[in-house]
Amino acid sequence: MQTVSCPSCGAEVNFRSHASVMAVCEYCNTRVLKEAGAVKDLGKISSVLEDYSPIQIGTSGALGGRNFNVVGRIQLRYDAGMWNEWYIVFDDATNGWLGDASGQYMVTTLRAPEAVLPAFEDLSPGKPYQIAGERYMSADVRTAQCIGGQGELPFKVGDGWQAKVADFRRGEQFLTIDYSDAGPPLLYTGIGVTLEAMQCQLLRDAEEIKRTAGRYRGKLDALDCPNCGTQISYLPGLTASLVCQSCNTQIDAANPKAEVIAIGARAEKEYFTLPLGSTGKLGNQDFAVIGVMRRADDEGNGWTEYLLYGSRNGFTWLVETEDGWSRANVLDQWPDAKSLESQSVTVDKADYNKLYDYNSVVTYAAGAFNWRVQVGDHTHVYEYKRQQVTLAAELTTSELGWSRSTPVAWDQMKAWFGDALKGEGRSSADEDAGKERYKRSAKNWIMGMLALNAIPLLFNFGGSIGVTIVAALSLYLPALVLDAIEEQKKK
Numbered sequence: 122m123q124t125v126s127c128p129s130c131g132a133e134v135n136f137r138s139h140a141s142v143m144a145v146c147e148y149c150n151t152r153v154l155k156e157a158g159a160v161k162d163l164g165k166i167s168s169v170l171e172d173y174s175p176i177q178i179g180t181s182g183a184l185g186g187r188n189f190n191v192v193g194r195i196q197l198r199y200d201a202g203m204w205n206e207w208y209i210v211f212d213d214a215t216n217g218w219l220g221d222a223s224g225q226y227m228v229t230t231l232r233a234p235e236a237v238l239p240a241f242e243d244l245s246p247g248k249p250y251q252i253a254g255e256r257y258m259s260a261d262v263r264t265a266q267c268i269g270g271q272g273e274l275p276f277k278v279g280d281g282w283q284a285k286v287a288d289f290r291r292g293e294q295f296l297t298i299d300y301s302d303a304g305p306p307l308l309y310t311g312i313g314v315t316l317e318a319m320q321c322q323l324l325r326d327a328e329e330i331k332r333t334a335g336r337y338r339g340k341l342d343a344l345d346c347p348n349c350g351t352q353i354s355y356l357p358g359l360t361a362s363l364v365c366q367s368c369n370t371q372i373d374a375a376n377p378k379a380e381v382i383a384i385g386a387r388a389e390k391e392y393f394t395l396p397l398g399s400t401g402k403l404g405n406q407d408f409a410v411i412g413v414m415r416r417a418d419d420e421g422n423g424w425t426e427y428l429l430y431g432s433r434n435g436f437t438w439l440v441e442t443e444d445g446w447s448r449a450n451v452l453d454q455w456p457d458a459k460s461l462e463s464q465s466v467t468v469d470k471a472d473y474n475k476l477y478d479y480n481s482v483v484t485y486a487a488g489a490f491n492w493r494v495q496v497g498d499h500t501h502v503y504e505y506k507r508q509q510v511t512l513a514a515e516l517t518t519s520e521l522g523w524s525r526s527t528p529v530a531w532d533q534m535k536a537w538f539g540d541a542l543k544g545e546g547r548s549s550a551d552e553d554a555g556k557e558r559y560k561r562s563a564k565n566w567i568m569g570m571l572a573l574n575a576i577p578l579l580f581n582f583g584g585s586i587g588v589t590i591v592a593a594l595s596l597y598l599p600a601l602v603l604d605a606i607e608e609q610k611k612k
């Protein structure tokens with residue numbers, strides 16, 4: 122370890138790693154550059170936003186038999202949220218990054234690319250790319266800005282520094298290409314990790330997080346709507362966007378100033394089976410409902426999604442449709458899919474068959490979300506099913522994410538939430554709403570096929586329409602049979 126004096130305030134500044142180029146003075150936020158045995162004052166950097174991350178400088182852990190220490194951090198924000206990149210140094214003096222976004226963690230290390238990497242401009246999420254000899258699916262492609270820094274860092278970085286990065290996934294493997302510098306892009310490879318599996322030590326405990334999170338504003342976990350004064354719960358650093366449930370005003374929570382993005386109009390009070398703020402014990406895990414969102418598909422069928430957060434358990438979703446309830450979690454380990462148009466995807470050697478894909482639009486949102494959500498947001502959803510388990514890929518123009526959901530019985534919901542859960546659950550009459558679902562999904566397929574065939578049809582009025590009709594009927598007829606069997610089973 123090398124200790125120098127801060128050129129601005131004289132305090133001790135430590136460099137534990139030889140690879141560190143600069144360090145942020147913890148007393149005055151001056152960026153101290155280490156250069157040929159001398160130190161240079163690079164000016165100040167913003168303090169990091171005190172967020173909900175349990176990680177801090179000094180946290181240690183082990184990965185692949187090697188111990189590491191967290192020595193620095195940059196905080197980045199992009200148009201839909203923010204995340205932390207923790208700079209880690211292994212005990213063999215190599216280094217890497219521990220990415221920390223909405224309670225999902227990944228460790229990446231620099232590696233030399235064997236072939237030319239794709240250009241940033243040519244990337245879009247949800248597409249397969251051949252990188253480092255393997256097929257990866259692009260997950261997100263984004264430009265982000267540094268909003269704060271702390272500790273030691275391996276390159277010169279300051280407020281407003283722009284990161285141009287693309288993430289790729291393959292099973293639990295993770296790959297980042299960093300296009301931030303003018304030179305050739307840098308390739309980082311790694312894996313999704315959990316803090317438990319890495320046996321992390323010196324994590325911040327729940328009490329400390331609660332005490333410090335959001336400290337910069339003097340508010341802990343709620344803020345008053347700047348438009349109407351209604352109190353809105355939020356989680357600094359974890360929730361990127363807030364939507365007031367009384368007046369629909371949208372607030373940017375990934376910004377220390379909590380600026381209003383759009384003033385809303387006071388709306389009719391919406392009815393929800395699980396109101397905002399409801400708390401429940403899912404198994405032995407405590408969760409609270411922090412966000413509620415309604416979405417609809419192309420045909421206008423609607424459903425409600427509840428975002429839940431537990432300080433020890435991260436985020437989880439409960440989804441209410443006319444067919445009942447299900448619980449969904451974001452997948453750390455991505456399915457193996459050649460493309461999103463594949464008829465099946467594989468996870469842990471189990472195949473999931475494609476049900477359908479459809480467009481969805483957000484029709485209502487209220488509360489706190491870990492990305493910036495607004496009414497009118499479009500997503501294309503691909504669903505795959507194996508027995509009771511559904512995998513869904515949700516694709517936007519900048520991001521692809523996977524989730525896994527399983528059905529939850531009304532009795533289970535009641536056991537989890539007790540009186541917080543409103544309504545009576547589904548009566549047998551409601552259960553009929555679930556019928557004809559095979560037909561509905563087949564119909565989506567047919568619409569898709571007709572759309573795909575519409576282009577050749579413009580050029581060739583002859584052959585292809587017949588093929589489409591035959592193919593459409595071959596999907597639709599078995600669906601009618603399946604619905605009839607379902608009917609039969611109920612009687």
Ligand SMILES: [Zn+2]
Nearest residue numbers: 127130146149
């Ligand atoms: Zn200083």
Ligand SMILES: [Zn+2]
Nearest residue numbers: 346349365368
């Ligand atoms: Zn309001």
